[in-house]
Amino acid sequence: MSTIDKVESLLLDEFKTVPFHNLFMLNNIQNKQLSLGGTCSDKVLRFKEVLYKNYINSNLHSSFINGIECHRMLSVIIEDRKYYIDVGSGWPSVKLFPEFKEIEYSAYGMSFKTEIKDNEIVLYHKTKASCEYNRMMVIPKESKSQEDILLDIKNRFVDSSIYPFQDSFRFSIVKDQMFYFIKGFRLRVYSDNELNEYKLNKKEVLRFIKEKFNLLEQYSNVILK
Template identity: 40%
Template structure:
């Protein structure tokens, strides 16, 4: 089946969804830091929470979107979405802490700029490698085996993610990122990194107790309900 204008329109539509969720639902590891299991995906979270939210939204728009896994530093610890458009397979990475705003095709390599950063893929030996460049340094960010695992296996790993021996790259560290207007903001421990098409800036020395103020003023994100849930055992958020 040919890759026609309808298929291209569908790709634009789902990438618009991806951008919207990068603006509305932050990547963060606060649930892990506070030892709380999320009861909803609308407040963002790590790769699992954001991918589940994306899949739910994509399916509501009529897309064929399924859970998939990826490898970070050789460990199969990342969740992403496998999207089929007109018999072509793509991978969306809504749970990336960095703004991966394009879908990665399984059948061809791509490259694209993003907030002054750069992404590119390579496909070798039936493996998709995603490279991310920021501040003139390139990193191997993610590897994807296009062959899917059974959903039941992925969901079992999701259910065990808070009580397993999995060691995530951000374990014990503060992470919070969001697209805000024409900038991408990433709080990494005491460093707030701000990326745009024209410049990179850095604010250092941010103490964790200032998190509500930083989220409100810099990220323009109202975090009161989320933070209250994280610190009060009597509350549940819906």
């Protein structure tokens, strides 16, 4: 197995076992167990350790969403070439994004593609619901220092208004060849062949993520928006 294949295998496992969500952010809970998931910072710190345990070194990388530098990623050097890992995404970014060539791929009925410019890579995303590519983020080829990114992570919720998910609950995970995505009280289930959407109330959302994903055992009095 090549190093790229190994990283992407670990990445897919991570998307299947560690959910993206803003539950801790909405409830001002300090995440002391990164295996419970969280926002991009939580997921990136955890996956960085996963890679290290598999003898793969990675660096923290900072990128922009809606013109704001608020998203954390990882970068790796494989055979002297640089790749970006978006494990902290709320979407299933299950492939590495090369710095040196543009790519396009599909997963769970949605598509991703990159556009390389002089000093940055633009990542685009398309779902069956949108039917056209939308700009997802901008990845600068040169990022701030590891120390500065760690400081950003430490202070990431000082001003939560910078995040696109600050106004409502978010949750996503890959399970059983499907991608589950919750925004507010709307659940969408993506697969290669179809997209199904369900409207849930608060109790149904809490029961769903507790029973199906075992997330709320320690947090029974959480607030959802």
